[in-house]
Amino acid sequence: MTDTVITPxxxxxxxxNVTILVxxxxxxxxxxxxxxxxxxxxxxSLAANACFATLPISLIVLGSMVAAxxxxxxxxxxxxxxxxxxxxxxxxxxxxxxxxxxxxNSFPIFLLGSFFxxxxxxxxxxxxFAAADTASDEFRPKAISYVMAGGLxxxxxxxxxxxxxxQAMVVPxxxxxxTVIGVNxxxxxxxxxxxIPKPPKPAADAPRGRSRLxxxxxxxxxxxxxxxLVSYALMNLVMTSTPLAVVxxxxxxxxxxxxxxxxxxxxxxxxxxxxxxxxxxxxxxxMATGLVVLAGAGSVALMGVDLEHFFIALALLGxxxxxxxxxxxxxxxxxxxxxxxxxxxxxxxxxxxGGVTMASLASGGLMNCSGGTVQEGWTAVNMAMVPFLALAGxxxxxxxxxxxxx
Numbered sequence: 001m002t003d004t005v006i007t008p009x010x011x012x013x014x015x016x017n018v019t020i021l022v023x024x025x026x027x028x029x030x031x032x033x034x035x036x037x038x039x040x041x042x043x044x045s046l047a048a049n050a051c052f053a054t055l056p057i058s059l060i061v062l063g064s065m066v067a068a069x070x071x072x073x074x075x076x077x078x079x080x081x082x083x084x085x086x087x088x089x090x091x092x093x094x095x096x097x098x099x100x101x102x103x104x105n106s107f108p109i110f111l112l113g114s115f116f117x118x119x120x121x122x123x124x125x126x127x128x129f130a131a132a133d134t135a136s137d138e139f140r141p142k143a144i145s146y147v148m149a150g151g152l153x154x155x156x157x158x159x160x161x162x163x164x165x166x167q168a169m170v171v172p173x174x175x176x177x178x179t180v181i182g183v184n185x186x187x188x189x190x191x192x193x194x195x196i197p198k199p200p201k202p203a204a205d206a207p208r209g210r211s212r213l214x215x216x217x218x219x220x221x222x223x224x225x226x227x228x229l230v231s232y233a234l235m236n237l238v239m240t241s242t243p244l245a246v247v248x249x250x251x252x253x254x255x256x257x258x259x260x261x262x263x264x265x266x267x268x269x270x271x272x273x274x275x276x277x278x279x280x281x282x283x284x285x286x287m288a289t290g291l292v293v294l295a296g297a298g299s300v301a302l303m304g305v306d307l308e309h310f311f312i313a314l315a316l317l318g319x320x321x322x323x324x325x326x327x328x329x330x331x332x333x334x335x336x337x338x339x340x341x342x343x344x345x346x347x348x349x350x351x352x353x354g355g356v357t358m359a360s361l362a363s364g365g366l367m368n369c370s371g372g373t374v375q376e377g378w379t380a381v382n383m384a385m386v387p388f389l390a391l392a393g394x395x396x397x398x399x400x401x402x403x404x405x406x
Contacts, residue, residue, distance in 0.1 A: 014143055015139075018135075031117075036057060064122040078198065080133070087124065089188075091120030094115070128147050141283075145271045151271070208339065215336065225347075239260070239263060242256065246307075277323075287396055
């Protein structure tokens with residue numbers, strides 16, 4: 001029995017699934033800018049040492065890293081819908097525990113809630129892969145790009161909910177975490193409409209595919225993972241410290257929310273055309289452009305700490321992430337056989353979110369403990385981008401110059 005070939009004319013199911021996933025990215029995804037906006041500020045109010053202010057964000061990413069491989073295995077065995085339900089359950093549980101931690105003024109409990117929130121973050125990362133499951137080769141980059149574009153609405157919804165809820169109750173930020181519980185419970189209903197077949201159970205003589213080590217030896221797999229890791233980790237490194245820097249430089253929490261809004265808009269607005277750019281210019285060129293724009297973000301941030309510097313730097317950071325991360329995802333999606341899907345996607349997200357965890361851990365230390373002033377800490381955060389941009393750029397250049405038949 002041969003596999004069904006998906007052609008551009010048979011993309012009706014894929015387009016329907018993309019619509020559902022765009023809605024999930026927009027509504028459920030709003031919880032991520034909400035929590036990333038206030039997580040460091042809440043942590044700063046609970047932690048005994050300011051150096052650990054961004055530890056809640058680090059625990060979110062750590063939870064995402066830990067959940068990546070099990071979620072991938074669940075989706076490979078039971079289908080995408082089951083994995084996405086697990087993700088929303090993790091998001092609701094994390095918000096409930098976080099709310100309890102705020103009420104008890106307990107940093108450890110708050111951190112535990114952050115860890116469970118990472119389960120949702122990990123599941124959201126698989127939306128882009130789910131978009132590709134039923135898509136033709138021609139539609140796949142666009143499907144991935146459209147789903148990422150759903151984050152455009154989350155960029156508006158999330159920070160606005162922060163403004164409405166962060167000080168709505170006696171305990172600061174408690175209203176936000178209670179709102180996140182509701183977002184997960186309501187948003188989970190979307191997945192009942194998802195139409196992605198469960199992967200067929202492999203026959204005894206079915207091809208097993210390459211091992212993880214063999215996959216990593218494939219140049220395009222290795223470079224895709226490196227560029228995805230660097231793009232996401234550097235975005236997280238700078239974004240995690242941004243609310244602390246904005247408030248530390250004398251601006252209001254609302255200003256920090258507005259900067260995060262601009263950043264998340266810039267992350268997702270390009271998604272409307274990133275897939276088309278990849279199809280026209282090639283994935284390597286778009287990934288390289290993303291790395292250059294990330295470098296530009298760091299340069300603007302180093303020029304000053306006026307509000308406009310934050311807005312411009314974080315907007316560039318979002319665009320650079322979009323080109324680098326969507327490009328790397330598109331490259332990775334074209335490098336493996338169907339039987340290798342769960343293995344390579346789980347390995348990719350494990351490594352990417354492992355790097356993001358380290359970046360978020362470093363962010364608070366660089367911001368609060370690497371200098372005597374907020375400005376010195378902000379400089380340290382942005383200077384830390386340089387070696388990692390060099391690593392990703394070098395890997396991409398190596399792939400570009402590598403003989404195609406080797």
